[in-house]
Structure formats: structure tokens, C-alpha cells
Amino acid sequence: MSEDGRMEGKVKRMNRREFTKTVGGVALAAPLLSRVGAAAQSAAQTPAPAAIKPPGADLPLTPEQQERVRSTLERDARRRAQIRPSALPYDLEPAFVFTVRQRPRGARKGD
Amino acid sequence: MVGEDVLYLSVQELSEQIRARKISPVELTQGYLERLEKLGAKLGAVATITRDVALVQARTAEKEISGGRTRGPLHGIPFGVKDLLATSGIPTTWGAPPFKDQVFNYDATVIRKLRAAGAVLVAKLAMIELAGGCGYSGGHASLQGASRCPFNLDYWAGGSSSGPGAAVPAALVGFAIGSETLGSILAPSAFSACSGIRPTYGRVSRHGAMALSWTMDKLGPMCRSAVDCGLVLNAIAGRDLLDPTSLDQTFAWWPPQKKSKPLGGKRIGVLQPATTPNANAEAAAAFSQALEVLKELGAKLEDTELPEYFYQIIGTTLYSAEAASIFRPLVENGKILELVDEVQKAGFIAAMQIPAADYLDTFRLRAEIMAKLGKMFETYDVLVALTYPGPAPKLDVDFGAPQRPSATPPPQRGETKNLVAAGNIAGLPAISVPCGFTAKENLPLGIQFCADAARDDVAIEFAAAYQSVTDWHKRRPAL
Numbered sequence: 001m002s003e004d005g006r007m008e009g010k011v012k013r014m015n016r017r018e019f020t021k022t023v024g025g026v027a028l029a030a031p032l033l034s035r036v037g038a039a040a041q042s043a044a045q046t047p048a049p050a051a052i053k054p055p056g057a058d059l060p061l062t063p064e065q066q067e068r069v070r071s072t073l074e075r076d077a078r079r080r081a082q083i084r085p086s087a088l089p090y091d092l093e094p095a096f097v098f099t100v101r102q103r104p105r106g107a108r109k110g111d
Numbered sequence: 112m113v114g115e116d117v118l119y120l121s122v123q124e125l126s127e128q129i130r131a132r133k134i135s136p137v138e139l140t141q142g143y144l145e146r147l148e149k150l151g152a153k154l155g156a157v158a159t160i161t162r163d164v165a166l167v168q169a170r171t172a173e174k175e176i177s178g179g180r181t182r183g184p185l186h187g188i189p190f191g192v193k194d195l196l197a198t199s200g201i202p203t204t205w206g207a208p209p210f211k212d213q214v215f216n217y218d219a220t221v222i223r224k225l226r227a228a229g230a231v232l233v234a235k236l237a238m239i240e241l242a243g244g245c246g247y248s249g250g251h252a253s254l255q256g257a258s259r260c261p262f263n264l265d266y267w268a269g270g271s272s273s274g275p276g277a278a279v280p281a282a283l284v285g286f287a288i289g290s291e292t293l294g295s296i297l298a299p300s301a302f303s304a305c306s307g308i309r310p311t312y313g314r315v316s317r318h319g320a321m322a323l324s325w326t327m328d329k330l331g332p333m334c335r336s337a338v339d340c341g342l343v344l345n346a347i348a349g350r351d352l353l354d355p356t357s358l359d360q361t362f363a364w365w366p367p368q369k370k371s372k373p374l375g376g377k378r379i380g381v382l383q384p385a386t387t388p389n390a391n392a393e394a395a396a397a398f399s400q401a402l403e404v405l406k407e408l409g410a411k412l413e414d415t416e417l418p419e420y421f422y423q424i425i426g427t428t429l430y431s432a433e434a435a436s437i438f439r440p441l442v443e444n445g446k447i448l449e450l451v452d453e454v455q456k457a458g459f460i461a462a463m464q465i466p467a468a469d470y471l472d473t474f475r476l477r478a479e480i481m482a483k484l485g486k487m488f489e490t491y492d493v494l495v496a497l498t499y500p501g502p503a504p505k506l507d508v509d510f511g512a513p514q515r516p517s518a519t520p521p522p523q524r525g526e527t528k529n530l531v532a533a534g535n536i537a538g539l540p541a542i543s544v545p546c547g548f549t550a551k552e553n554l555p556l557g558i559q560f561c562a563d564a565a566r567d568d569v570a571i572e573f574a575a576a577y578q579s580v581t582d583w584h585k586r587r588p589a590l
Binding site: 054055056059060061064065068069071072073076079080082083084088092093094095098099 | 246312313326356358420421424425427428431439442443445447448453454456457458459460461462463464465466469471472473474475476477478479481538
């Protein structure tokens with residue numbers, strides 16, 4: 001570990017695709033493992049699928065409105081698929097606390 | 112009684128005449144109130160005319176000014192606000208039927224600041240319901256009905272700050288306050304020939320404004336000149352403890368001394384209009400002429416492009432997810448079905464199902480976009496582009512209708528020219544000012560100047576320089 005507390009040497013940078021491969025294996029295995037020990041319990045505790053509904057699912061929509069919601073959901077899902085990043089660095093954190101930062105005056109390059 | 116010529120004056124000009132006691136704030140207020148009552152409905156610009164409040168405030172201003180006390184350039188100037196700002200005791204409808212009887216018992220910070228500056232509230236102005244929420248099918252999507260472009264009443268005024276868009280260039284108010292999440296100040300400014308600024312995110316307190324997106328909402332002035340935008344922004348900007356996202360920076364901008372080359376040595380990154388078959392030739396020609404003007408003012412111009420991202424999709428995902436959280440009760444209690452527009456209803460219901468991972472991914476992309484756009488401002492003082500690629504749509508156009516076969520195909524790899532969406536995602540300031548009119552329909556066209564974060568002053572400086580040698584912003588509609 002360096003003086004400023006960062007790990008050195010052994011930490012391998014991993015791109016998003018590699019990370020997905022690694023974590024994906026665990027994610028696939030996890031349900032199987034949990035099923036072995038908890039099959040009996042889960043049947044009693046897991047709510048029936050019909051009970052889990054998104055907000056608005058019970059609204060009294062006309063057939064036209066239902067169709068419009070369905071097509072909007074499809075359209076939006078298609079659009080969002082376009083921006084799902086495949087090449088973002090693994091360590092790129094979201095702008096959780098959104099504040100704009102003022103660039104110091106005179107920092108412009110290339111004059 | 113003041114005449115129409117006086118009502119069309121800029122804030123700067125009105126202020127000079129009020130201070131010189133050539134214009135009475137009470138008479139000026141009466142003049143705007145009468146014009147609001149005469150033309151407000153015709154333009155679909157008004158939610159509520161605040162006659163009683165206005166006359167009390169105008170008399171106070173007149174008394175103070177007569178007594179030698181002046182509060183600054185907005186003292187005695189009548190204004191209107193988009194009907195999403197809370198005003199104590201006056202209806203605040205958010206443009207939506209479920210909130211038609213809503214009355215707050217407090218004032219938004221912007222309202223408080225404008226009252227402190229001596230300005231006179233004459234009207235709450237129309238808006239698209241819930242500021243456009245999760246999409247809408249056309250200009251009619253409002254409790255107040257469609258707002259019309261004052262230069263051609265068959266066309267939309269733009270939205271979602273539709274009322275300010277219609278009211279300001281028609282001289283129904285001295286200036287107005289609009290709000291923008293993803294284009295709601297810049298669109299009506301371009302479509303109706305306003306000068307409107309979207310300030311840096313956090314520059315103006317959002318306290319008391321209807322929230323659509325906590326991380327993207329901005330409030331800003333819509334005026335008859337860029338100089339006026341600066342004067343109004345002076346009054347409403349600043350840190351507010353009631354809005355934790357407000358910037359802890361002072362803002363002050365005053366009209367610069369006149370120079371022959373006010374943009375000498377300044378550098379502009381130019382986003383040229385798309386050259387698709389569907390591009391609007393008149394808008395492109397107006398933009399080219401504006402670039403020539405900027406060159407004559409001394410600026411150095413260089414073509415550039417934005418980093419390639421799906422800005423529109425990122426922006427709509429960001430604010431739709433936040434709007435879904437904010438308006439969840441409206442969906443759960445079924446009142447969402449009282450909205451005017453079917454597209455808006457479906458949009459809200461669908462937004463409830465945006466995956467959290469997708470929302471967070473847009474925030475990760477946002478971090479990248481902010482860094483990359485910030486880099487561009489190491490080279491350029493401002494980025495300039497057409498505010499929108501063409502003029503306002505006709506009022507009967509359905510935004511949700513399938514595109515015509517000849518329309519521009521959706522981008523496959525990302526957009527490089529959508530400065531409105533990119534600037535909103537990154538929280539950057541931008542001002543739109545008129546740069547021409549179409550020949551046949553007499554529809555306004557707008558040019559935008561987008562500056563680095565917190566450099567609202569730079570955006571205004573460029574627009575003011577442009578308007579110092581052009582007169583598009585002085586055109587009056589025939590009403």
C-alpha cells in the first residue's frame with residue numbers, strides 16, 4: 001500500500017465487460033445455491049407474482065390507454081438500451097451529488 | 112395612461128424612465144394589466160391575472176421612488192411568472208387539472224427576491240401541464256390551453272414555459288420568469304422571439320418551484336433583450352438556504368461599455384446545423400448571417416462538434432425517473448388520469464418502471480459528459496448553435512405521431528449537435544436570442560450561446576454584443 005493509502009501492484013484494472021463476466025458467474029450460481037437450503041421456506045415467504053405490480057398497474061385504463069402505456073414502455077426500453085454503456089470505465093462513479101464546478105479563470109488552454 | 116410604445120420598451124429603458132420619473136409604475140402596471148386582459152386569452156398566455164396584488168405593489172413602488180428610495184433596475188417593473196412558482200394566496204396550477212385549485216401559503220424564493228427588488232407581479236403565466244412531465248403530444252397539453260406564437264397565431268409559442276414565451280414578445284409583461292429542465296426556456300425563446308437565459312444549474316434557487324427533476328430544473332429570465340436577462344438574473348441569483356443545490360456564489364452582471372469590437376479576441380466554437388435533407392434552409396441561412404455578425408464583432412470562429420452521446424435519451428431518462436418519484440402519488444391515487452394529454456399520462460405510468468440501474472447509468476454518463484464539455488471551454492469562450500433546427504411547429508402538429516418517411520432518421524451512434532440537451536445534462540448556462548424570421552409564415556428563429564459552468568455572464572455578454580448590432584429582438588407582432 002502506498003503512503004496515500006492506495007493499493008498498488010496487485011490491483012488489476014478491469015473493464016466493464018470483464019467485470020460482468022466475473023460477477024455474472026456468481027450471479028448465476030447464487031440462486032441455485034440458495035435454492036438448496038431454502039426451498040421450503042421460499043414457497044411460504046415469496047409473494048405470488050401477481051401481488052408485485054408497478055405503480056399504476058391497477059389504474060382503470062381504457063384499452064387505448066393500455067396500448068399507449070405498453071407502446072411507451074417498449075419505446076422507452078428500446079431507447080434506454082441505446083445508452084446502456086458498454087465501455088464506461090468500471091471505476092467511473094455517478095455524479096451522485098450534482099454540483100457544477102466553476103473553472104478557475106485563466107485556465108483556458110491554447111491561446 | 113401609457114401607450115403601446117412604452118409597453119414594448121426593455122427593462123433597461125423602462126427603468127431609466129421610471130427613475131427619471133417620466134413613467135409612473137402605477138400607470139405602467141395598469142397598462143400591462145389592460146393588455147393582459149385584452150390579449151392574454153387570445154394568446155393563451157395567462158393562468159391568473161394578479162390585478163389587486165399588482166396595484167398594491169405598484170403604488171408602493173411609486174411611493175418609494177417618489178420619496179427618493181430606489182431598489183434597483185427592476186423597481187416598479189411589472190412581470191409575470193410561469194405558473195409553477197408558489198405565490199402566497201394566489202392559485203398555482205402547475206398547468207394541470209389535478210392542481211387547478213392549489214394555493215400555497217408561501218412565496219417561492221424567486222418571488223420573494225423580485226418583490227425585494229421592487230418588481231410588480233401582474234400575472235401567473237400559462238405552462239404545459241407539469242412542465243411537460245414525461246412527454247406530451249402538443250401545445251394543447253395544458254389546463255390553460257395552447258399558447259400561441261404572437262407572430263403567427265396558428266403556431267405554438269413553445270414550451271413548457273409557454274405563457275412567458277407568448278407574453279414577453281407581445282408586451283403583456285415587462286419580463287417573465289420561466290423554468291427549464293430540458294429546453295423549456297430555450298424552446299419558447301426561440302419559437303416566440305424572446306431573449307431567454309437558462310442559468311447555470313444552482314444559480315437560481317428552486318425553492319417554491321414545482322419540482323420535475325431535482326438535478327435538472329433551472330429557473331431563468333425571459334425578456335425582450337439579453338441585457339434585460341442580465342439585470343433580472345442579478346436580482347434572482349444567489350445562495351438560498353432553502354435550496355441546498357443553490358450555488359454559493361454571487362452573481363453580478365451589468366451592461367458593458369460600448370466598444371467597436373466587443374468580442375475582440377474571444378473564441379467561439381460553432382456547431383453548424385445538420386445538413387440533412389430535412390434541415391430548415393431558412394434557419395441555416397439565418398445562422399450563417401449571425402455568424403458573420405459575430406465575426407464583425409471581433410470573435411474568432413471555429414467549427415466544432417459535441418462529443419458523441421445520446422443526449423436526448425440520457426436527458427429524458429434522467430428527468431423522467433426523477434419525475435416518476437416526485438409524482439408517484441399522482442399515479443397511485445389515479446389523479447394522473449385527470450391530465451389533459453394522453454401521451455403525458457402514459458409517459459408517467461411508464462416512467463414508474465425505469466430500472467434504477469439505467470437511471471444510475473445516466474448519472475455515470477453525466478459525469479463523463481460534464482468533464483468532456485468542460486474541456487471544450489478550455490478552447491472556446493462559448494459554443495454557438497441554432498437553438499432549434501427550425502421554427503415553431505403548427506398548433507395542430509402531434510409531436511407523438513410517427514415521423515414522416517423523409518424526416519431525419521434517429522441517430523445510430525449518438526448526437527453531436529444537440530446543444531440544448533447536452534447543456535442541460537451538464538448544468539451549463541445558455542441564452543437564446545432571435546436571429547431571424549421565416550419569410551412566409553413570419554416565424555422567429557433563435558441562436559443560442561452556451562458558456563462554461565457558472566459563466567452565465569459570458570453567455571449574456573455574447574448575446575448582448577450580438578443584439579447591439581442587430582434588431583431581430585425589437586420586432587413587434589401584429590396583434
